[in-house]
Amino acid sequence: MAKKNEARSQEVEAKEQEAKAQEEALTQEKQSEARSKAAQERKEAQEGSFFTQDVENENVKLSESEKAALEVAQGEVGGEVKYKLKDPETSYSDPDFTLAGDQEKPLPEDPSTELIARIRSGFIVKA
Numbered sequence: 001m002a003k004k005n006e007a008r009s010q011e012v013e014a015k016e017q018e019a020k021a022q023e024e025a026l027t028q029e030k031q032s033e034a035r036s037k038a039a040q041e042r043k044e045a046q047e048g049s050f051f052t053q054d055v056e057n058e059n060v061k062l063s064e065s066e067k068a069a070l071e072v073a074q075g076e077v078g079g080e081v082k083y084k085l086k087d088p089e090t091s092y093s094d095p096d097f098t099l100a101g102d103q104e105k106p107l108p109e110d111p112s113t114e115l116i117a118r119i120r121s122g123f124i125v126k127a
Helices: 002-047 064-073 113-121
Strands: 082-085 091-094 097-100 104-106 124-126
Touching (some): 064 113, 064 124, 091 113, 113 124
Antiparallel strands (some): 082 104, 082 124, 091 097
16 A cells, blocks of 8 residues: 555656646746747837838928938038037037037037937037
8 A cells, every 4th residue: 555655646746747847848938939029029119110211201390400410410511510509508528529618610520429419409509
């Protein structure tokens, strides 16, 4: 009788270990599926980004600061155009371009995205 109980106990233990292994495999599979789904969603989000979509903007009205930023981003600004801070009490600095107080300067040949954003927001304006 003791041998039967021991055999049953081992059988139950083996089934419990098998169930646990199956549960772990399912958990790993779900995690893998979740990672794949997240990667796919990131890819779709990047593809749907306004930076990658081709759209026609014929009737869009831009403010003066947005027009200036667009000119800068498209490289249409010559070296003769100078920029200054809208508020001379402030300052701006990045590796290629620095403005302080009433200082006026032409933009660097390849302005940073941060500099373009500052022009677009009106923080930096044409002199």
